[in-house]
Amino acid sequence: MSNTLEKLKTALLPLVGFAAALTLWQALSMTVSPDLPTPMKTWEESREYVFKPFAKRGEMDQGILRFTWYSLILVAKGYAIALIIGTPIGFLLGLSKGFHSIFDPIIQILRPVSPLAWLPLGLVLFLSAGKQASELGALFTIAICSMWPTVLNTAVGVRSIPQDYINVARALKLSKAQTLMKVLLPATLPYMFTGYRLSLGIAWLVIVAAEMLTGKPGVGGFLWQEYNALNYARIILCILTIGFVGFILDRLMGLVEKRFKTA
């Protein structure tokens, strides 16, 4: 009996949190922030975007899921670049003391730089690409911002491989390639996937900033446009969408990560 009660509790308690947030929101819009649309008004102005999620009425007037799709594609590209570059760098940092001494200081300095700071540089870098400049600049920003957790976690993973495993590889005289594929890589995988999960979180954070500044269609671009068009209700729609998608992405990566943890 108490078991079902516990289950009911875990199912209902989050609703209490949502209700509290809605109340606070309602209260704010009725008192200190009269320009903040109430939850009800937000819903009324957003329903068209939610009920026709894939509609395309114009470049910057599309269903919310269609915008989300654009954003996801851009994130996927930037994230892929981050992993492809970040994983080997992480391995080198973990394997070679010399490499670590040379590059760790630069990494520590570049790591805390905000996406808003990288984006202009990204645009400048690809200025000669003409029409492609904003897309490439956005990809550059996503990749360079989301790369660091992958780099650092991989490096930590490589460094914490038990000496026992290395000894097995040495005692059997495995070649460098075999040692990498059969010992180093599998031993590092759990750390790598922790890095990948954190990187994905950052990549999704950066997308909004990138789209806002480049004006590309997507959730972030839509958000910025609606702010400029004074449609504040849809800003909230975008925020909720971004949060929800980010949550799902994190859960999915969490599942993948768990799968490799037990290996």
Added chain:
Amino acid sequence: MSEYLIIDNLTKIYPTPKGPSIIVKDFNLRIKKGEFVTLIGHSGCGKSTVLSMVAGLNPATDGGIILAGRELAGAGPDRGIVFQSPCLLPWFTALENVRLGVDQAFYTASRTERHQIAEYYLTVVGLGDAANKKPAELSQGMRQRVGIARAFALSPKMLLLDEPFGMLDSLTRFELQQVLIDLWRRDRKTALMVTHDVDEALFLSDRVICMTNGPEAEVGEILEVTFPRPRIRKEVLNHPDYYRLRETLISFLNERSDLRPSRDKVGVEQNNIPHRNEPGDHANRPPSTPAMALTS
């Protein structure tokens, strides 16, 4: 008898901030082909260091090791190592762990052959049914069985066992000692084992090398163990010489392990003078130590 493994003036020195720390100094040992030799000594005396130098996992500071007529340089699958912790790779099944070594040692054999070799050794150690299990699904004793299978499956020139049963409870330890000795009996691989278990040393070995306490550990006394083979635990325990040998070992560990044959007996450091290793005497027994060889 031919000397199969020759360890000559093996020395290991680690540099420390307080100056060099000499772990092992001028360690000499000769092992015949097919002989099972055990190194025994207090923990920290450097016996594992000697073994890891023979394994090639730890470079010697000085001295040389010759195995089957060749000087050893680095590690390789010609020596089968059983580590104290089984050191299995957790992402591979028991069979794949054994295969990893077999693939290295028999790279010219076909896939099927290599698979069969790995399967055979797992069956011999009693894990035929658990071949496809991951180490996490196996008990500590079963994991060490896989470790033993992996070492034997290499068909190595010699076996190196580093306190192979140190992490097991005593019942499992007895069981695995039997597994090891049964497997060893098939082709009498030359074996060097490190242990601090007196009974284990007596049950398994032909010769027990007592190491003096570190630092600067060296060979203290040498005990010949001549119980008839194949050995059965009960018979060994009932052998008239068993308790005498056991007593000798324990009294060495308790009373004489601080003595240094190289200095205390000769007076001056004369490690390189060959009189301690008379020709034909594979044991570098200090001249004044009474012979403890037993004939039964």
